[in-house]
Amino acid sequence: MTRASALFLALFPAAWCHAALAFDSTTQSVRATGIEPQVLAAIKEKSPRPGELTRAFAVYFGDSTTPMLGDYEVVGEVLRFTPRFPFVPGRTHRAFLDPSALAAIVGLARPAAPVIQRMTFRMELLERIPTARVKAVYPSGEVVPANLLRIYVIFSHPMSRRGIERHIRLLDENETPVEHPFLDLEEPLWDPEARRLTLIFDPGRIKRGLGLNESLGPPLRPGGRYRLVISAEAKDAEGIPLAQEYSREYRVAAADRTSPDPRRWNIGTPQPGTRDALIVVADKALDQPLFERLLRVEDAGGLALRGDAAVEGGGTRWRFVPAQAWHQGQYVLRVAAELEDLAGNRPTRLFDEPAEASGIRKESRETVVPFQVGK
Amino acid sequence: MTSMRRFVSAALATAALAALPAEGKPTAGPVKPKSLSKLAFGPDGILFVGDSIGARIYALDLGDRTPVTTVKPLEIADLEGKLGGMLGIDARDVLIHDMAVNPISKNTYLTVSRGRRAFFMQWQLPNDVASASVLLRVAPSGEIEEVRLENVKHSYVDVSNPVSETAEVDWKKTKQRVDVISDMVFSDGRLYVAGLSNEEFSSTMRVYPFPFDGRASASSLEVYHGSHGKYETDSPVRVFRPLKIQGKQYLLASYLCTPLALFPIDELKDKKHVKGTTIGELGSGNYPLDMVAFRWKGKDAIMVVNSTRGILLIHAEDLEKPLPAITTHIEDTAGVPFQRLRNRGILQVENYGEKNLLLLVRDPLSGLVSLSTLATEPA
Numbered sequence: 047m048t049r050a051s052a053l054f055l056a057l058f059p060a061a062w063c064h065a066a067l068a069f070d071s072t073t074q075s076v077r078a079t080g081i082e083p084q085v086l087a088a089i090k091e092k093s094p095r096p097g098e099l100t101r102a103f104a105v106y107f108g109d110s111t112t113p114m115l116g117d118y119e120v121v122g123e124v125l126r127f128t129p130r131f132p133f134v135p136g137r138t139h140r141a142f143l144d145p146s147a148l149a150a151i152v153g154l155a156r157p158a159a160p161v162i163q164r165m166t167f168r169m170e171l172l173e174r175i176p177t178a179r180v181k182a183v184y185p186s187g188e189v190v191p192a193n194l195l196r197i198y199v200i201f202s203h204p205m206s207r208r209g210i211e212r213h214i215r216l217l218d219e220n221e222t223p224v225e226h227p228f229l230d231l232e233e234p235l236w237d238p239e240a241r242r243l244t245l246i247f248d249p250g251r252i253k254r255g256l257g258l259n260e261s262l263g264p265p266l267r268p269g270g271r272y273r274l275v276i277s278a279e280a281k282d283a284e285g286i287p288l289a290q291e292y293s294r295e296y297r298v299a300a301a302d303r304t305s306p307d308p309r310r311w312n313i314g315t316p317q318p319g320t321r322d323a324l325i326v327v328a329d330k331a332l333d334q335p336l337f338e339r340l341l342r343v344e345d346a347g348g349l350a351l352r353g354d355a356a357v358e359g360g361g362t363r364w365r366f367v368p369a370q371a372w373h374q375g376q377y378v379l380r381v382a383a384e385l386e387d388l389a390g391n392r393p394t395r396l397f398d399e400p401a402e403a404s405g406i407r408k409e410s411r412e413t414v415v416p417f418q419v420g421k
Numbered sequence: 422m423t424s425m426r427r428f429v430s431a432a433l434a435t436a437a438l439a440a441l442p443a444e445g446k447p448t449a450g451p452v453k454p455k456s457l458s459k460l461a462f463g464p465d466g467i468l469f470v471g472d473s474i475g476a477r478i479y480a481l482d483l484g485d486r487t488p489v490t491t492v493k494p495l496e497i498a499d500l501e502g503k504l505g506g507m508l509g510i511d512a513r514d515v516l517i518h519d520m521a522v523n524p525i526s527k528n529t530y531l532t533v534s535r536g537r538r539a540f541f542m543q544w545q546l547p548n549d550v551a552s553a554s555v556l557l558r559v560a561p562s563g564e565i566e567e568v569r570l571e572n573v574k575h576s577y578v579d580v581s582n583p584v585s586e587t588a589e590v591d592w593k594k595t596k597q598r599v600d601v602i603s604d605m606v607f608s609d610g611r612l613y614v615a616g617l618s619n620e621e622f623s624s625t626m627r628v629y630p631f632p633f634d635g636r637a638s639a640s641s642l643e644v645y646h647g648s649h650g651k652y653e654t655d656s657p658v659r660v661f662r663p664l665k666i667q668g669k670q671y672l673l674a675s676y677l678c679t680p681l682a683l684f685p686i687d688e689l690k691d692k693k694h695v696k697g698t699t700i701g702e703l704g705s706g707n708y709p710l711d712m713v714a715f716r717w718k719g720k721d722a723i724m725v726v727n728s729t730r731g732i733l734l735i736h737a738e739d740l741e742k743p744l745p746a747i748t749t750h751i752e753d754t755a756g757v758p759f760q761r762l763r764n765r766g767i768l769q770v771e772n773y774g775e776k777n778l779l780l781l782v783r784d785p786l787s788g789l790v791s792l793s794t795l796a797t798e799p800a
Contacts, residue, residue, distance in 0.1 A: 095566075096567070096569075097566045097567075106506065107505065107506055107508075107509040107510065108506075108511075110502070110503075110505065110506030111506065112502075112503045112504075112506030112507055112565075113506070113507070114506065114507060114508075114509045115507045115508065115509075115555070115567050129509055130507075130508070130509075130555065130567070131508055131509055131510070131535060132509075133509060134509060134510060139509075207541065237594065238549070238550075238594060238595050238596065338587075339587060339588075339589075350619055350620075352585070352619075
């Protein structure tokens with residue numbers, strides 16, 4: 047200890063009493079102030095393990111007696127604790143600071159009268175501002191067939207898994223809600239992250255010759271205009287409503303009972319030596335998530351290329367950027383059997399394909415389309 | 422192999438090495454895995470961390486090699502409560518992903534996340550609902566601390582052809598990517614890594630000599646699954662152990678719903694399709710959660726810890742007898758004899774010295790998780 051600071055301590059033994067704790071909501075950290083500059087300097091120099099520092103300065107969650115994991119950092123005259131994970135809003139946290147123990151950890155003398163500081167704090171549940179919204183709806187085109195099978199709603203945030211059906215309506219041109227357009231499922235069809243919701247039109251009303259199709263008719267009438275509305279009351283995973291209502295209009299064309307035919311697709315081939323996108327233009331709009339996922343490009347050796355695939359053009363174009371440059375030569379595009387158009391028709395089987403005389407349904411098969419890169 | 426082909430493959434191997442400057446060589450620095458998916462111990466206190474999302478395997482040298490030979494009982498009650506305090510959440514949210522014990526120091530390593538509340542259906546495993554981001558060390562004294570990864574001596578190897586980040590499991594709609602590394606075991610100078618590739622038959626066993634030197638092999642795996650009555654090539658091996666039977670080395674592997682199969686180690690060649698022999702069916706509707714080989718009442722045994730089918734003990738001597746090969750549809754269980762013990766909620770099991778097991782247990786009545794040793798042989 048230098049003579050100057052020894053003198054400082056002798057003259058101002060009460061300096062320790064100024065030690066204080068504060069929760070800093072902007073940096074989401076706990077600040078310990080009033081710590082002897084020498085101690086701060088020693089902490090900076092020796093950077094003791096967080097596990098050691100918790101004996102002198104620790105933050106606890108709720109009534110736990112195990113200190114929270116986090117980082118300790120000397121910033122100017124402050125020793126700052128930032129938790130490994132954010133503080134949970136609305137929950138009580140406790141902090142304690144023992145300046146004397148802190149000095150001991152870095153090998154400095156303990157002051158005569160240590161004053162242990164304690165504090166509890168709680169980050170208020172902010173008046174949470176709604177931020178979740180509908181990011182996209184597929185089909186993304188304006189016109190859909192009367193026998194449309196699925197609508198996908200993509201949200202910007204994970205949503206509450208229950209009760210979404212109460213907040214979705216399909217209105218006709220008179221703003222009259224269509225009754226029970228979608229299959230009534232006990233559990234709505236969410237993806238694992240609860241960002242993508244799949245709405246399935248009741249197949250009983252779409253398939254020709256079924257009772258519901260004949261009594262109620264298909265939910266969408268050819269030539270009609272419909273509006274899909276997702277109310278702002280829909281809740282995200284934390285129970286906060288959407289930032290705004292979402293609505294979009296579809297025009298309905300005749301029912302589509304033809305198969306997509308990958309052999310008729312237009313494949314815009316890239317230049318060898320580049321990582322230019324491969325653009326595949328389909329013969330009609332396809333089910334977007336399936337289109338994105340069920341195409342695969344293989345090289346002449348049968349190895350699947352890695353890369354990023356995206357669908358654009360209202361579900362009619364597949365764009366694939368390979369991770370590595372194209373080579374001159376033969377490639378194949380593999381289109382999985384499960385690919386479907388907007389009405390659920392597959393390349394080798396219609397959605398409501400009648401059974402053959404034998405009573406056996408046609409199997410769907412993969413389609414393989416060769417293409418050449420370079421000459 | 423002709424000499425020309427040998428030359429070509431040697432040239433390709435050299436090219437592969439030259440293309441991967443950072444891989445293989447030990448360096449000190451930050452380790453930033455995207456997910457701490459699986460743990461396994463290697464030689465000399467090396468901790469392997471499998472990162473499924475990042476498709477990479479790290480070999481961490483944490484300097485943890487001070488031998489502890491006298492094993493004292495370890496008992497930590499309400500482990501999730503303690504971890505909740507450390508992570509700043511309720512015990513209800515604490516998710517323990519994997520556990521490994523350093524055979525030298527008896528330090529236990531856990532990977533954890535804040536993700537348990539994200540479970541929403543029966544068939545999810547921890548890595549399906551969250552990625553672990555915290556590595557913890559539990560000393561034999563019971564003290565728990567975080568292992569920081571900002572500056573660690575380590576080497577790594579990238580997993581080639583990992584299953585893509587978008588591929589989903591057809592029936593449960595979870596991401597296949599979390600199973601790029603579904604289990605790892607180090608044995609006899611090699612790290613064996615089960616998981617999924619982006620190949621047509623995606624279930625894969627990869628073998629990496631350690632220290633990593635750029636060499637690797639990947640074999641696709643196939644088994645007959647008696648209780649489903651079909652061959653499987655897409656379901657990843659969930660747990661496995663190396664095993665010697667009649668002097669020959671095998672991997673004993675188990676899968677969801679729960680075939681038990683043997684794969685001869687000498688058949689695991691790069692790009693080979695290897696068919697396992699299904700020697701048992703341990704029952705459907707079940708995940709094998711962990712597998713450990715240990716001494717039980719003076720004999721070698723293998724324990725399979727199951728999610729719903731209790732604990733199965735297979736006596737090593739039964740594997741030395743003529744083994745069944747299941748090739749037709751069966752109901753419930755069949756094959757190699759096993760003893761079924763009640764499972765009082767064991768989630769994970771590891772060897773803890775030669776005469777003890779370390780059990781991670783969720784008590785079925787209190788719901789609390791504990792970590793405790795169990796003596797399997799007289800001290």
